[in-house]
Amino acid sequence: MDNGSTDGSLATLPELDARFTVIEAGANLGFAAGNNLAARRARGNWIVALNPDAFARPDWLRALHRATTRHPFVTMLGSMQITADRPPGAAPTFDGTGDEYSIYGVAYRAGYGQAVRTVTEDFPVFGPCAAAAAYRREAFEAVGGFDERFFCYHEDVDLALKMRRLGGRAVQVHDAVVHHVGSGITGTASDFAVYHGTRNRLWTWFSSMPLGLMIGLLPVTLAANLALLLWSAVRSGRFRPTARGLWHGLRGAPAMIRTRRAYPKGSRALWPVLVKRPSRLTGRLNRVQPLP
Numbered sequence: 001m002d003n004g005s006t007d008g009s010l011a012t013l014p015e016l017d018a019r020f021t022v023i024e025a026g027a028n029l030g031f032a033a034g035n036n037l038a039a040r041r042a043r044g045n046w047i048v049a050l051n052p053d054a055f056a057r058p059d060w061l062r063a064l065h066r067a068t069t070r071h072p073f074v075t076m077l078g079s080m081q082i083t084a085d086r087p088p089g090a091a092p093t094f095d096g097t098g099d100e101y102s103i104y105g106v107a108y109r110a111g112y113g114q115a116v117r118t119v120t121e122d123f124p125v126f127g128p129c130a131a132a133a134a135y136r137r138e139a140f141e142a143v144g145g146f147d148e149r150f151f152c153y154h155e156d157v158d159l160a161l162k163m164r165r166l167g168g169r170a171v172q173v174h175d176a177v178v179h180h181v182g183s184g185i186t187g188t189a190s191d192f193a194v195y196h197g198t199r200n201r202l203w204t205w206f207s208s209m210p211l212g213l214m215i216g217l218l219p220v221t222l223a224a225n226l227a228l229l230l231w232s233a234v235r236s237g238r239f240r241p242t243a244r245g246l247w248h249g250l251r252g253a254p255a256m257i258r259t260r261r262a263y264p265k266g267s268r269a270l271w272p273v274l275v276k277r278p279s280r281l282t283g284r285l286n287r288v289q290p291l292p
Helices: 031-041 058-068 137-142 157-165 191-208 211-216 218-236 239-252 253-258 267-273 280-281
Strands: 046-050 054-056 076-083 094-096 099-101 105-108 123-125 133-134 170-180
Touching: 031 191, 046 058, 054 076, 058 133, 058 137, 058 253, 094 170, 099 137, 105 253, 133 157, 133 170, 133 253, 157 191, 157 253, 157 267, 191 218, 191 239, 191 253, 211 218, 218 239, 239 253
Parallel strands: 076 170
Antiparallel strands: 046 133, 054 170, 076 094, 076 133, 099 105, 123 170
């Protein structure tokens, strides 16, 4: 899937056999729409996403495939992501060990920045980071794929939330490893990334949270977003894109609420898999839970 590249990427492709189809979008459709377009053309039982800034180890796809047998009822599979752009000689760190979602409406990539450690077993997560993930086709299509209004950022959290409300479950595959340059296309913590991440965080909440949780937790969600706005001004210098993202997120909330879809699993099903403790959020820790 070529999402309107302008750097001659297509010319560097090796000769591909009949298993492969190259799709040229002709323009940058965004992460969500680009992946949806490719997914509609795919024919497998699983849809596998891999970013151009994620470099898979040779056995990565085989590891995901083995995991589909180990976990026959799981609908989402995530990869262990190692930071690809560390300085020479620096100790390796995780770029992510799966996505987690908190009662504050804040998602985070667990394990980010932590020293790489040996993991010998798969473990459950809220959802996979879509930079290197696999989704069961029927579950992906049942929720309409990625929400194309997001363009990019947070659409994988929104997708996982919707799939969980249909009873979906996610597992992080311990031996499916990629090396990932975080925001390698848009730039780490660029204004673009901060704006879209902030706006889409609110859109996920209003679009996909069960109504009971959305209303009941709205005060803590708004408080958390206000705290992040203050943090962006005091600590990070990202105030303007954060404020703009919050404003546009709130402006778009009515449309997100109007287009909400009904899913059979409600607050009771989702509550156990949400992160409650602030220390787990600030420490970017995975939840402690049994495998499904």
